[in-house]
Structure formats: structure tokens, C-alpha cells
Amino acid sequence: MQFLSQLQIGQRAIISAIEAEESLFHRLSALGFRVGKPLRIIRRANFNGPLHVRLGTTDVILRSAEASRIQISALSI
Amino acid sequence: MKRIALLGMPNTGKSTLFNRISGASARVGNWPGITVDLMSAKILIGGHIAELIDLPGIYDLHGFSDDEQVVRHFLANNAVDLVIVLLNSSQIDRQLSLVLQIKKLNLPAVLALNMADEAKQSGITIDTNSLAKDLQMPVMQISAKYGDGLPKAIQAATQIINQNNPASDPQLISKLLEDDNQIEHEMESLIQHHVQIPATLTDNTTDKIDQILLHKWFGLPIFFAAMFVLFQFIFTAGKPLQDGLAWLLALVRSSLLEPLFTSSPAWLHGLMLDGIYNGVATVAAFVPIIVLFFLVMSMVEDSGYLSRAAFLMDALMAKMGLDGRGFVMMLMGFGCNVPALMGTRIMRSRPMRLLTMLVIPLSLCSARLQVFIFMITALFTAKQAPIILFSLYVMSFFTMFLTAVLFQGRYKNSEPFILELPPYRFPTARQIILRGWQEVKHFLIRASKFIVIGVVLVWALTNFPSNVPPASIGTFAGQIGALFAPLLDPLGINNQLAIALIFGFVAKEIVVGALAVIYGLQGDALMAQMATQIDWVQAMSFMLFTLIYTPCLSTIATLKSESKSSAFMWLSIAWSLALAWVVSFIFYQSARWLGY
Numbered sequence: 001m002q003f004l005s006q007l008q009i010g011q012r013a014i015i016s017a018i019e020a021e022e023s024l025f026h027r028l029s030a031l032g033f034r035v036g037k038p039l040r041i042i043r044r045a046n047f048n049g050p051l052h053v054r055l056g057t058t059d060v061i062l063r064s065a066e067a068s069r070i071q072i073s074a075l076s077i
Numbered sequence: 078m079k080r081i082a083l084l085g086m087p088n089t090g091k092s093t094l095f096n097r098i099s100g101a102s103a104r105v106g107n108w109p110g111i112t113v114d115l116m117s118a119k120i121l122i123g124g125h126i127a128e129l130i131d132l133p134g135i136y137d138l139h140g141f142s143d144d145e146q147v148v149r150h151f152l153a154n155n156a157v158d159l160v161i162v163l164l165n166s167s168q169i170d171r172q173l174s175l176v177l178q179i180k181k182l183n184l185p186a187v188l189a190l191n192m193a194d195e196a197k198q199s200g201i202t203i204d205t206n207s208l209a210k211d212l213q214m215p216v217m218q219i220s221a222k223y224g225d226g227l228p229k230a231i232q233a234a235t236q237i238i239n240q241n242n243p244a245s246d247p248q249l250i251s252k253l254l255e256d257d258n259q260i261e262h263e264m265e266s267l268i269q270h271h272v273q274i275p276a277t278l279t280d281n282t283t284d285k286i287d288q289i290l291l292h293k294w295f296g297l298p299i300f301f302a303a304m305f306v307l308f309q310f311i312f313t314a315g316k317p318l319q320d321g322l323a324w325l326l327a328l329v330r331s332s333l334l335e336p337l338f339t340s341s342p343a344w345l346h347g348l349m350l351d352g353i354y355n356g357v358a359t360v361a362a363f364v365p366i367i368v369l370f371f372l373v374m375s376m377v378e379d380s381g382y383l384s385r386a387a388f389l390m391d392a393l394m395a396k397m398g399l400d401g402r403g404f405v406m407m408l409m410g411f412g413c414n415v416p417a418l419m420g421t422r423i424m425r426s427r428p429m430r431l432l433t434m435l436v437i438p439l440s441l442c443s444a445r446l447q448v449f450i451f452m453i454t455a456l457f458t459a460k461q462a463p464i465i466l467f468s469l470y471v472m473s474f475f476t477m478f479l480t481a482v483l484f485q486g487r488y489k490n491s492e493p494f495i496l497e498l499p500p501y502r503f504p505t506a507r508q509i510i511l512r513g514w515q516e517v518k519h520f521l522i523r524a525s526k527f528i529v530i531g532v533v534l535v536w537a538l539t540n541f542p543s544n545v546p547p548a549s550i551g552t553f554a555g556q557i558g559a560l561f562a563p564l565l566d567p568l569g570i571n572n573q574l575a576i577a578l579i580f581g582f583v584a585k586e587i588v589v590g591a592l593a594v595i596y597g598l599q600g601d602a603l604m605a606q607m608a609t610q611i612d613w614v615q616a617m618s619f620m621l622f623t624l625i626y627t628p629c630l631s632t633i634a635t636l637k638s639e640s641k642s643s644a645f646m647w648l649s650i651a652w653s654l655a656l657a658w659v660v661s662f663i664f665y666q667s668a669r670w671l672g673y
Binding site: 023024026027028030031032042043045046047048049050052056057058059060061062063066 | 086136137139142167168170171174199201274283287291293294296297384387388389391392393395491492493494495496497498499500
């Protein structure tokens with residue numbers, strides 16, 4: 001089991017589960033975080049700062065605290 | 078009157094569309110059921126006068142964030158005749174959910190797909206006719222920025238308005254808002270049938286710019302350099318404007334008002350000129366800075382760089398319970414607290430916004446800098462001066478940090494930090510100018526009365542009773558100073574300085590002028606006199622107090638109008654006074670104890 005917060009920069013992955021309370025869950029899903037969606041990490045800010053994630057046509061930044069609620073399965077290529 | 082609500086997700090160009098339709102006629106208004114201001118404008122549509130309301134940008138109607146609550150409460154308390162839903166064409170695959178939610182509420186709606194040009198560049202094609210058929214509402218592609226497709230959209234809106242159907246029933250809406258689900262499946266199927274999205278986006282200009290501006294090591298230095306240049310611009314361009322305005326106001330006073338009141342009794346002359354007119358001048362002095370600040374801010378905001386600043390600064394700000402966007406405002410506070418406080422409106426979570434607003438008044442603004450430069454020149458050598466000034470800046474940062482850490486439990490931010498990074502866009506001049514004008518209007522309406530009354534009050538305190546010289550120990554202000562002597566003596570602040578602090582409550586710009594009146598001396602003579610009356614420890618203690626206590630009436634007026642809470646305003650005043658006292662006390666007593 002792997003979380004979005006552990007994904008390497010540039011690696012692609014598919015969202016396999018989202019474990020979040022209702023408000024966070026809805027915010028994530030409104031921004032396009034849904035089970036089965038592909039995504040990848042573009043960059044990370046220094047000093048354990050936020051992640052810059054690309055999902056489809058949307059670029060999103062989120063803190064690792066929130067990213068660790070998203071389970072993913074990394075794609076090998 | 079008909080009522081039309083404008084709804085959309087954040088960063089879809091909703092305000093741009095609103096401004097384009099309403100022009101400069103927009104006003105800020107209160108609505109039943111909600112506590113924040115919404116912009117609205119009266120427009121003529123198909124022979125009806127309709128009120129167009131700009132609702133906050135939201136992701137969905139579930140109502141977990143502050144803004145979502147606002148929209149829900151608005152719809153559940155106000156009848157609407159039409160909802161214009163604005164979506165970003167290139168993100169239609171996820172934004173469509175909002176339209177479906179509105180449809181579930183049976184609200185008459187028109188769907189406008191904005192940024193048609195960007196979608197086209199990315200190779201996204203939307204079959205609006207077939208989508209309209211399935212959605213059973215008019216769908217058209219527009220560009221809010223350039224106005225393309227807008228007449229068609231207005232026409233569709235007019236048709237619905239002209240049908241004169243009964244407006245929505247708020248009670249029914251509030252019931253329907255309770256249950257909405259299975260929208261997701263509906264959305265997927267609609268997207269599959271009517272929209273084609275290429276696997277990877279073809280436009281990568283934004284990516285290239287991001288590689289530089291969000292660079293792991295160069296990102297932050299570039300950000301600081303950019304902020305420095307922008308603030309430098311605001312104050313270098315603002316200074317001549319402020320000077321010109323001050324000159325004009327002085328001219329009106331000397332050539333128009335002075336002759337007008339020469340024959341009137343001294344109290345009326347004083348009240349009109351030193352009280353009310355000075356109050357007006359105090360308000361006016363802020364106008365150039367506010368205009369320039371919002372010109373620059375709307376440029377930064379609309380270009381998409383503000384969200385990038387949040388990305389860069391978040392690691393540090395999160396420790397203070399704030400987020401990266403607050404940092405831009407905190408920096409701005411070092412120029413002037415007033416527009417910085419107004420700028421916190423970009424923060425959508427109220428607790429975090431209040432925390433930022435509590436911190437900003439502690440930043441060493443340019444008006445306080447004037448006082449410090451005067452005091453430092455009077456009491457310190459040229460060699461010591463830079464060190465003293467630097468230590469005041471350090472102190473300013475320290476008090477901001479302390480305040481944020483102490484109050485972050487009270488203003489706990491409940492919203493997750495998840496922000497969209499929009500592609501870089503060029504804002505249009507029209508967009509920027511409208512914004513600057515609206516902010517000034519807002520400041521003038523909200524703050525001017527408060528400030529004028531405050532200035533008159535301080536004038537009265539320092540001029541009555543009238544049988545003693547103005548601003549002397551015998552005036553009410555002097556008596557108040559004497560009353561607080563037991564509190565201020567342990568800080569080394571004497572009666573004369575206490576009166577200057579009362580003046581400083583109005584604006585720090587007039588503190589030096591007040592000292593001149595109090596001592597009856599000017600310039601070098603005043604400095605020499607002060608150097609004999611107080612020593613450097615007292616001067617430092619006075620400066621620390623000046624740094625931390627209430628910055629000025631305009632800041633207080635802005636705090637009140639932006640937070641819409643007198644309690645919050647009083648908290649800010651009380652906290653800054655208490656902190657100022659404690660810091661000055663610790664400094665003065667330990668310096669004396671160490672034998673200085």
C-alpha cells in the first residue's frame with residue numbers, strides 16, 4: 001500500500017482509495033481526486049512543503065498531511 | 078425586480094464576467110442569511126431591471142467550506158429567477174458537477190463555458206448543442222475576458238427572464254440541498270458523450286514558466302525579488318501622488334477654508350479645520366496607496382502567481398497556523414497596514430483570515446518608520462542608528478510570530494490546504510482598473526466616517542479646556558496622560574510622550590508633528606530639547622511602544638469593516654496595547670536594572 005505523499009516526482013500513479021472525513025473528501029473530489037483517476041507529482045516544495053500534483057487537466061497543490069490520505073498504486077513506467 | 082445569481086468554481090473568471098456585465102455600477106451589499114458582503118449590480122435585461130449577484134467561487138454545494146456555506150445560505154434565503162453557471166471549459170470534466178447540482182435544485186439556469194480560447198488551444202472540443210439538449214438548459218462558450226460570445230449568453234438569459242416564471246422557493250431549495258448524490262455517474266456519462274479531451278495537454282507555456290518560478294532553489298529568491306520590486310513600485314509611485322494630494326489639500330485649506338472661517342469663533346475654526354478637515358485629509362492620504370496596491374495585487378492574483386507564492390511559502394507559514402497567501406499580505410503590511418488588511422479577503426477561511434488580520438498591524442509600516450527615524454536621529458549616533466532600526470524590524474517580526482503562535486489555537490483553520498494552480502494568464506487593464514476603483518470606494522464608504530470622528534475626538538482632547546495651550550499637560554489629553562502615569566512611568570514614558578502616543582492613535586505620521594506642538598519647538602531645536610529631557614533607554618522604550626500598539630485609526634476602521642466584528646477590533650486593540658506595555662516594561666526595567 002502506497003500513499004500519494006510517498007510518490008516520487010514524475011512517477012505516474014492511479015488513485016486506489018481516498019480515506020478522508022467528509023469535508024476533505026468532497027474538496028478532493030471536487031478538484032478531481034477520484035478513485036481510478038491517474039495523476040503524477042510535478043514537484044515538491046522545499047522543507048517538507050506542499051506537493052504539486054497534476055490530475056488530467058488540473059494542477060493542484062496540497063500539503064503532505066492531505067496527500068497521505070490518498071492511496072495510490074504507482075505505474076511502472 | 079428579477080434576481081440573477083452568478084455561480085462558478087474558483088478561478089473560472091467569474092468576477093471578470095461580473096465586472097464585464099455590470100461595469101462600474103457594482104456595489105457591495107448585505108444579504109439575508111449570510112454574514113459576508115457580496116457584490117451586486119443592477120442591470121437591464123429584456124425590459125426588466127435585474128439584480129446580478131456575484132456569489133463566491135465554490136467547488137460544490139455541499140457546504141463544508143465557509144464560501145460553500147455562504148452560497149447555500151444565500152440560495153436557501155433568497156429567491157432567484159436565474160442562475161448563470163460559469164465553468165472553465167478546459168476543466169469541464171470535473172466542473173460539470175456544479176451544473177448538475179444546480180439542475181437538481183430545479184433552478185432555472187444558463188451554462189456559460191468560459192475560457193473557450195484556452196480549451197481550444199488544449200485541443201478540447203465541446204459539442205454545446207448536444208450538451209444543451211441533454212442538460213435541458215442553454216449552453217454557450219464565452220470569453221469573459223474579451224467578451225466573445227457574451228451577447229449570445231445574455232440573449233439566452235433574457236429569454237428565461239422574459240418567461241416570467243415564478244422565482245425559486247428558498248424553503249424548497251433548502252430541503253433539496255440536503256440530498257444530492259449520484260451526480261458523479263451522470264457527469265461521467267455526459268463528459269463521455271459530448272466532450273473530447275486529449276490525453277496530454279498540448280499547451281505547456283505554463284509548465285515552462287513554472288520550471289523557473291517554482292524552481293527548488295531559485296523560486297523563493299525570485300519571489301522575494303518580485304515582491305520587493307512590486308512594493309518598491311507602489312511606494313515610489315505612491316509618494317509623489319500622496320505629496321501632490323497633500324499639497325492640494327493644504328492649498329484648499331489655506332486659500333479657501335482659512336478665509337472662510339477667519340471670522341468664526343476659535344472653537345469652530347479649530348473644529349472645522351483641525352478636526353473635520355484634518356480627518357478628511359487623513360482618509361485621503363491613503364487613497365493613492367490603496368489604488369496602487371490593488372492595481373498590483375489584482376495583477377499578481379489574476380496572473381496566477383499568488384497561488385504559486387502560497388506553494389513556495391507554505392512550509393514556513395504552516396508552522397504559524399497561516400498559509401502562504403497570508404505571507405504576501407504580511408509583507409505588504411510593512412508598507413501600509415490598511416491595504417494589507419483589505420487584501421486578506423483572498424483568504425477564504427475566516428479563522429485564518431482573522432489570524433492574519435491580527436498579525437498584520439504589528440508590521441513596521443512606513444508611517445512608524447518616520448517616527449523611528451526622527452527619534453533615532455535625535456538620540457543615537459549615526460553609528461548606532463542602523464543597529465537600532467534593524468532591531469526594531471526584528472522586534473516587529475518577533476511580535477508577529479508570537480501573536481500568530483499564541484492565537485493559532487483560537488483561530489483554528491478548519492479548511493484543508495488544497496489549492497488549484499491556474500495556468501498563467503494576462504490580466505486585462507479593464508479588470509485591473511475596475512478592481513482598484515472598487516477597493517477605494519469600499520475603503521471610503523466604510524472607513525471615512527470612523528476616521529473623521531476619531532480625528533475630531535483627538536482634536537477635542539488636545540484643545541480643551543480652551544484656557545490652556547493646545548496639547549499641553551493642562552488639556553484633557555494631558556490629564557489622561559497624567560491619569561495613566563502610574564502605568565506609563567514604569568516604561569519611562571513621561572507626560573509629554575504620553576500625549577504624543579494619544580496623537581499617534583490617529584496616525585503615526587502626526588506623532589512628530591505632535592511632539593513639535595507639545596514642546597513648542599521645531600526640527601533641530603526639538604531634537605536637542607528631547608535629547609536633554611529623555612535618555613536613550615526611554616527613547617527605545619517609547620519606540621517599542623509605538624511599534625507595537627495600535628498603528629492608526631485607519632487600520633482600526635479597516636479591521637472593523639473587514640472583520641465585521643467590533644469584538645475582534647477590540648481584541649486587536651487590547652492585545653496590541655497589552656503586548657506593547659509588556660515589551661516596553663521588560664525592556665525599560667531590565668535596561669535600568671543592568672545599570673543603563
